[in-house]
Amino acid sequence: xxxxxxxxxxxxxxxxxxxxxxxxxxxxxxxxxxxxxxxxxxxxxxxxxxxxxxxxxxxxxxxxxxxxxxxxxxxxxxxxxxxxxxxxxxxxxxxxxxxxxxxxxxxxxxxxxxxxxxxxxxxxxxxxxxxxxxxxxxxxxxxxxxxxxxxxxxxxxxxxxxxxxxxxxxxxxxxxxxxxxxxxxxxxxxxxxxxxxxxxxxxxxxxxxxxxxxxxxxxxxxxxxxxxxxxxxxxxxxxxxxxxxxxxxxxxxxxxxxxxxxxxxxxxxxxxxxxxxxxxxxxxxxxxxxxxxxxxxxxxxxxxxxxxxxxxxxxxxxxxxxxxxxxxxxxxxxxxxxxxxxxxxxxxxxxxxxxxxxxxxxxxxxxxxxxxxxxxxxxxxxxxxxxxxxxxxxxxxxxxxxxxxxxxxxxxxxxxxxxxxxxxxxxxxxxxxxxxxxxxxxxxxxxxxxxxxxxxxxxxxxxxxxxxxxxxxxxxxxxxxxxxxxxxxxx
Numbered sequence: 001x002x003x004x005x006x007x008x009x010x011x012x013x014x015x016x017x018x019x020x021x022x023x024x025x026x027x028x029x030x031x032x033x034x035x036x037x038x039x040x041x042x043x044x045x046x047x048x049x050x051x052x053x054x055x056x057x058x059x060x061x062x063x064x065x066x067x068x069x070x071x072x073x074x075x076x077x078x079x080x081x082x083x084x085x086x087x088x089x090x091x092x093x094x095x096x097x098x099x100x101x102x103x104x105x106x107x108x109x110x111x112x113x114x115x116x117x118x119x120x121x122x123x124x125x126x127x128x129x130x131x132x133x134x135x136x137x138x139x140x141x142x143x144x145x146x147x148x149x150x151x152x153x154x155x156x157x158x159x160x161x162x163x164x165x166x167x168x169x170x171x172x173x174x175x176x177x178x179x180x181x182x183x184x185x186x187x188x189x190x191x192x193x194x195x196x197x198x199x200x201x202x203x204x205x206x207x208x209x210x211x212x213x214x215x216x217x218x219x220x221x222x223x224x225x226x227x228x229x230x231x232x233x234x235x236x237x238x239x240x241x242x243x244x245x246x247x248x249x250x251x252x253x254x255x256x257x258x259x260x261x262x263x264x265x266x267x268x269x270x271x272x273x274x275x276x277x278x279x280x281x282x283x284x285x286x287x288x289x290x291x292x293x294x295x296x297x298x299x300x301x302x303x304x305x306x307x308x309x310x311x312x313x314x315x316x317x318x319x320x321x322x323x324x325x326x327x328x329x330x331x332x333x334x335x336x337x338x339x340x341x342x343x344x345x346x347x348x349x350x351x352x353x354x355x356x357x358x359x360x361x362x363x364x365x366x367x368x369x370x371x372x373x374x375x376x377x378x379x380x381x382x383x384x385x386x387x388x389x390x391x392x393x394x395x396x397x398x399x400x401x402x403x404x405x406x407x408x409x410x411x412x413x414x415x416x417x418x419x420x421x422x423x424x425x426x427x428x429x430x431x432x433x434x435x436x437x438x439x440x441x442x443x444x445x446x447x448x449x450x451x452x453x454x455x456x457x458x459x460x461x462x463x464x465x466x467x468x469x470x471x472x473x474x475x476x477x478x479x480x481x482x483x484x485x486x487x488x489x490x491x
Contacts, residue, residue: 001022001023001093002019002020002021002022002023003017003018003019003021003022003023003038003062003063003075004017004018004019004021005019006023006038006089006092006093007077007089008092009088009089009091009092009093010077010079010085010088010089012079012080013077013078013079013085014077014078015075015076015077015078016075016077017063017075017077018063018075021062021063021075022036022062023036023037023038023062023063023093024036024037025037025038026038026040026086026089026090026093026155027039027040027056027061027155028040028041028042028049028086028153028155030049030052030055030056030059033055033056033059033060033061034059034060035059035060035062036060036062037056037059037060037061037062038061038062038063038064038065038089039053039056039057039061039063039064039065040064040065040082040085040086040089040155041053041064041065041066041067041068041070041082042082042083042086043067043068043082049082050066050067050068050070053066053070053072053076054072057072057073057074061074062074062075063075063076063077064076064077065077065079065082065085065086065089066078066079066082067079067080067081067082083154083183083184084184084187086153086154086155087154087155087158087184087185087187087188088187088188090154090155090157090158090159090188091154091158091187091188093158094158094159094161094162095162095165096188096190097158097161097162097164097165098158098161098172098188098189098190098191099190100165101131101161101164101165101169101170101171101172101190102170102171102172102192102193102315103161103171103172103174103189103190103191103192103193104116104119104171104172104173104174104191104192104193104194104195104311104315105174105175105176105186105189105191105193105194105195105220106119106173106174106175106176106194106195106197106307106311107175107176107177107178107181107194107195107196107197107217107220108195108196108197108198108199108217108239109197109198109199109200109354109356109357110197110198110200110300110352110354110356110357110360111197111198111300111303111304111307112134112135112150112175112176112197113134113135113136113175113332113335113351114296114301114304114331114332114335115195115197115304115307115308115311116132116134116173116174116175117132117134117332118304118305118308118325118326118329118332119173119308119311119312119315120132120139120173121325121329122308122309122312122317122321122322122325122326123171123173123312123315123317125321125324125325126312126317126321128170128171129141129167129168129169129170129171130169130170130171130172130173131160131161131164131167131169131171131172131173132172132173132174133147133151133152133157133160133172133173133174133175134147134150134174134175135147135150135175135461136333136334136461138152138160140160140163140164140167140169141167141168141169143167145160149177149179149180149185150175150176150177150179150180151174151175151176151177151179151180151185151186152185153185154184154185154186154187154188157185157186157189158188158189161189171315176194176220178213178216178217179216181216181217181219181220182216182219186220186223189223190225191220191223191224191234192232192234192235192315193234193235193236193237193311193314193315194220194221194223194224194235194236194237194252194254195236195237195238195307195310195311196217196220196221196236196237196238196239196242196244196245196248197239197242197303197304197307198239198242198244198303198356199213199214199217199242199244200354200355200356200357214244214247215247217244217247217248218247218248218250218251219251221236221248221249221251221252221254222251222252224236224252224253224254225253225254226253227253233254233255234252234253234254234255235254235255235256235257235314236248236249236252236254236255236256236257237257237258237259237307237310237311237314238256238257238258238259239258239259239260239303239307240258240259240260240262240263240264240265240268241260241261241262241263241265241303245258257310257313257314258310259303259306259307259309259310260303260306261299261302261303261306265306266285266286266310267283267284267285267286267306267309267310267313268283268284268306269281269282269283269284269302269306270282270284272299272302274297274298274299274364274367274368275297275368276297276346276368277295277297278293278294278295278296278297279293279294279296279297279298279301279302280292280293280294281302283306283309283323285309285313285319286313287313287319288319290319290320290323292305292323292326292327293327294326294327294329295327295328295329295330295331296329296330296331296336297336297364297368298336298360298361298363298364298367299360299363299364300357300360300361300364301331301336301364305326308322308326309322309323309326332461333460333461334349334350334351334459334460334461334462334477335350335351335460335461336348336350336361336364337349337350337460337477339477339480339481339484341480341481341484341485341488341490342484342488342490343445343448343484343487343488344449344450344451345448345449345450345451345452345453345454346453346454347445347448347454347456347480347484348361348365348453348454348455348456349456349459349460349476349477349480350455350456350457350460351458351459351460351461351462352455352457352458352460353379353380353407353457353458353459353460354387355387355390355391355394358375358377358391358394358395358457359394359398361455361457362375362394362395362398362399362455363398365453365455366398368453369452369453370451370452371449371451371452371453372400372401372448372449372451372452372453373398373399373400373401373452373453373455374399374400374401374402374403374444374447374448374452374453374454374455375395375398375399375401375402375403375454375455375456375457376403376405376437376440376441376444376454376455376456376457377391377392377395377402377403377404377405377407377455377457377458378404378405378406378407378414378417378418378421378437378458379391379407379417379420379421379458380407380408380409380410380458381408381409381410381411381412381414381417381466382410382411382412383410385420388417388420388421388423388424389420389421389422389423389424389425390424391421391424392404392421392422392423392424392425392431393424393425395431396425396428396430396431399455400430401430401432401444401447402430402431402432403431403432403433403434403440403443403444404418404421404422404431404432404433404434404440405418405433405434405435405436405437405439405440406418406435406436406437406465406467407437407458407459407465408459408462408465408466408467409466409467410466410467410468411468411469414435414467415435418433418435437465437474437476437479438474438479441456441476441479441480441483442479442483442486444456445480445483445484445487446483446487454480456476456480459474459476460476462474462475462476463475463478
């Protein structure tokens, strides 16, 4: 594409966009620059891309987008906001792919990963080719691609959407983080359905207040547009039981579909029964009432299923088809995942890394636990410190045997993080500390007896620990299995 044509996507800029320059690709990472690249300088939180402009030119960049003055040998086009410009350029360069895709965005503190997987599976079993973008990976059909963030930058995102179209994908489902919304990573993404799960404390190291955090989430619903199209309606799917749904509803002009358990909703669950093997409930919908038996455990799982079915309804998939899919799915990796190596007590690995998610999981376990409940829990370093004492208090209040440990301490001292947690339980002596996470898991397994339950919380599907600037292989599920096999004399 000629540079002059590409720059039509930017209404205001300074500099000359030559019609003779051919742009073969766009990059914001100088390491990805090849001959024919338009390099975009992004002034990020850690690295300023303007510092790598010379390197980009050496590698073959034919032009540069920048906010700051540069002295290089190729044309520089100056814009007020290079992140915003990147989204516009990426959308145009890759052919505005989301205008041809059916796109679902799911946001909220908890449940995004599970609901995105449920919706993707429902759509797939309804005969469509699907794409998925989220915490665990990007997925195009059956192809799995790595991802660094829950929601990629706008350039990676639009390229992924283009690749989805080329692979025959008709519906894409993605998790949308609050960071991505504030940073403009989803600018240019034309959502058809936006889903709000819930809001509880998380990421206050970035957003500072719950008000700012809620506002960030509402941006997804504001981006649903302001027009109505009978053949392609924009729909917001909201959790009627979360008070912040009022904010999301106010932010959007789209049609509203609600789900919930406590408050009146379009898709509601009643007569909920939870066991250690699954959950049953009665489902009320706009097209009739049904009885469901799912393999997932807990009220939070019921909410996830309600959201998935409501979203599928918004996508015009028959409710009965959605029900058949959710009843067949055992769950999502790292989300209330059972580790079974022949032991006579359940070991559960879950991604619960916020106060609300930890509370939900422990309350669910309390419904079927026969004896003691062990919880291995820590808090991440360089992240929201305010939730650390809350996590400890929930662990002490809802588990008989809390074990405090490390969980991606990053640049912080693991001991100091645990000390922050303990501030939430003054005078309590019901917990033990094993700073090494492997030791903590082994301690829980060795202490547990028949009828007890072990919850290993915080990391879920993650297969690493971040300690200092090192990323070390570590998988809670693997470590639990090894500990169990050693206890049983199988290893």
